[in-house]
Amino acid sequence: MAVSASDVGVLTVDDSERFLRAAHDLISATPGFRVVAEAASGAECLAAVQRLEPDLVLLDVRMPVMDGIETARRLSAARPRAVIVLISAEDAVDLPSTAGACGASALVRKQDLRPALLRRLWDAHAPRGESDQSAR
Amino acid sequence: MHEVRPIVWPSQLRLRPGRTAPSLLLLGFLGGGLSCVTLAIAIANETPEPGYAVLEAVGVALLIGVGAYSWARRADRYGRLLVGVGVTYFFVTLALSDNEVVYSVGRVAGFLVAPFLLYALLAFPSGHLETPAARAVVLAAVATVVVLYLPLVPLMHDYPQPYPWGACAADCPSNAFFAGHQPGFVEGVQRVREVIASVIFLAGVGVLTLQVRAASRLMRRTLVPVIAVAGLWLLGFVGLYAGRRIAAPQLVDASSWVLLIAIPLIAVGLLAGMLRWRISEGPALAHLVRRLATYPSPEDLRDAMAEALEDPALEIAYRVGTTTGYADADGNRIDLDRLASGRAVTRVARNDEPIAALVHDRALSDQRDLVEAAGSAALLVLDHHRLDAELRASVRELRESQARILAAADVERQRIERDLHDGAQQRLVALRMKLDLVTEVMERDPARAGALQAEIGDEIDGALDEIRGLARGIYPPLLASHGLGEALDAVAIRCPVATTVRVTDTRRFPPEIETAVYFCCREALQNVAKHARGAARATVEVSGDDTTLRFTVADDGAGFDTAAAAAGAGLVNMRDRVAVAGGHVAVRSRIGAGTTMTGAIPLRDRDEPDGSPGRRRGSPGQSAGRRA
Secondary structure, X not given: OOOOOOOXXXXXXXXXXXXXXXXXXXXXXXXXXXXXXXXXXXXXHHHHHHHHOOOXXXXXXXXXXXXXXXXXXXXXXXXXXXXXXXXXXXXXXXXXXXXXXXXXXXXXXXHHOOHHHHHHHHHHHOOOOHHHHOOO | OOOOOOOOOOOOOOOOOOOOHHHHHHHHHHHHXXXXXXXXXXXXXXXXXXXXXXXXXXXXXXXHHHHHHHHHHHOOHHHHHHHHHHHHHHHHHHHHOOOHHHHHHHHHHHHHHXXXXXXXXXXXXXXXXXXXXHHHHHHHHHHHHHHHHHHHHHHOOXXXXXXXXXXXXXXXXXXXXXXXXXXXXXXXHHHHHHHHHHHHHHHHHHHHHHHHHHOOHHHHHHHHHHHHHHHHHHHHHHHHHHHXXXXXXXXXXXXXXXXXXXXXXXXXXXXXXHHHHXXXXXXXXXXXXXXXXXXXXXXXXXXXXXXXXXXXXXXXXXXXXXXXOEEOOOOOEEOOOOOOOOEEEEEEEEOOEEEEEEEEEHHHHHHHHHHHHXXXXXXXXXXXXXXXXXXXXXXXXXXXXXXXXXXXXXXXXXXXXXXXXXXXXXXXXXHHHHHHHHHHHHOOOHHHHHHHHHXXXXXXXXXHHHHHHHHHHHOOHHHHHHHHHHHHHHHHHHOOOEEEEEEOOOOOXXXXXXHHHHHHHHHHHHHHHHHOOOOOEEEEEXXXXXXXXXEEEEEOOOOOOOOOOOOOHHHHHHHHHHHHOOOEEEEEEOOOOOXXXXXXXXXXXXXXXXXXXXXXXXXHHHOOOOOO
């Protein structure tokens, strides 16, 4: 599939290699989205965002050392242009109450991730003017 | 089981305080004065048998004197009872007078003194009638006097003769209370009542004999002198009645002397019993104290106390834990509410704090002083062994609880294996098959392939749900990462009964404490959902201070009778979990008043060098998470 510079660049953050591979396949198969990079921890994520300036960060909640919520808090404190979306295999009930106030734009279940959902997320949360720009 | 006042070491090894000196002195004057009055009446009347009068005066003085001694030494009701008998006996001696009224008062008192003295003999030495037989005999004696003696007083012109306590023979004063003559009727009743009274007196002798046989060995030594003279007195009455009936002057004369001599002898017998008791108690205690000096082992201590109290079956139960539990020296629980028949309990305490209980022969209840003194003497050794017993009991309990926890863990593992096998594994098997099928029908029947794919999606969602539920049951990730507040919130949201969670202590605690509190509260909330009929809301509260973490789960449901319901597996689970963390759990419930589970876990004595109660594990965001 052809990748254009105007595609939405996605950074996926998860400590599970298996999930990262699945997410890579999903993003590559979704027109208008491209994989910018993958990170296996919160620290890697912070470094990658600064270096690569992705449009969308899919951030796993449950990770060792620095979890997704803390990572999202630090990311948003740096006011990046990236849209942060928390992803988790857990129900929302079983997530820490701080998940709602860490700077993330949305929280979705990993198993619900499909091309259509990616597109909806971007349309809903992209910075003004950017969602139209992105290839459909 | 009888109540025993707390014993205080070491001041208790003296007798309990009795009457004070002035009241003793008053009792002495009373006894002496009344016997002087008796003698004065006899002298004024120039009595033909001065020996009778002297014996009567001595009887009055001795009864009151021995009563005063008992009252002073033992401060019990027996002393008072005996003083009462002495005063009544003084009224009997008024029959020595030739004044019609005084003489008549003496004769009526003669009817009253017999049941009173019988009571005193059967109630020795406690002052209580201990057996139904003793109560029956005294009741019969009182009833006979009330029904067959007192109502006849106004109907008799003269009192029956011969009479041992009077001074007259033929020229006795008439009955001052005489109202109307009924000679035939009175004569008939007199015959009947003398037979009945004789039967009662003989029954009294029988009951006394039975009491001696049932007594402890120590008590038997005390009772024997009393029983000997009491039997003499009771038989004297029978002899007097028989002598009157068959008009045998020698029998009447002999019985009269027996009756007159028996009263002072009874007083002496009671005194001898009390003294013998003291005399045998002293060496027994001295011997016990000598053996205690060697700091005996629990077995030797039991043997020494069994010997001192002359009760070979004596048992020592040590108070263990803060609840009302007792255990033997090996830590085995002893239920003091379920004793073998014939056994009684005396508790040993220091400053109101229970140390141990002696399970002994019921007969020893009469010798509370001795049992208490023996317990007091052994207090330090008992307390030492109590600590050992407590340790053994808690080790035993811990071992049992560990075994239950291991068994519960095995059951839990089996359940998880079964759930995985029946659920997720079967779904994955079906998925594998359907996936192959999709490839197969893709070309031929795209619509069918689409439907199959949708089914595959549903299967996967179902498997994910099941695995998440199982994983959460094994250990909730929120508890490890964010502590009790968040984890309990998640439980409350899933509870079908509206539940409020208030966690006022947001510190983090060692994992075993947080796990115990979490699973306990979750189990309680599951019980609310399952069992609390009509519950509209529930509350979960967790609060803590420097020393203790407390938690409560309460509902407003129908409640249940905690006495009727045995502790179910759920409650035992909760107790075990909390016990591992050194805490305890209680469930209170009343029908119509909901159910409340409360628990507490001590936070002291943990491995914090700075003594801070909880272990902080960094900010919540930096928790040691698990793999997603």
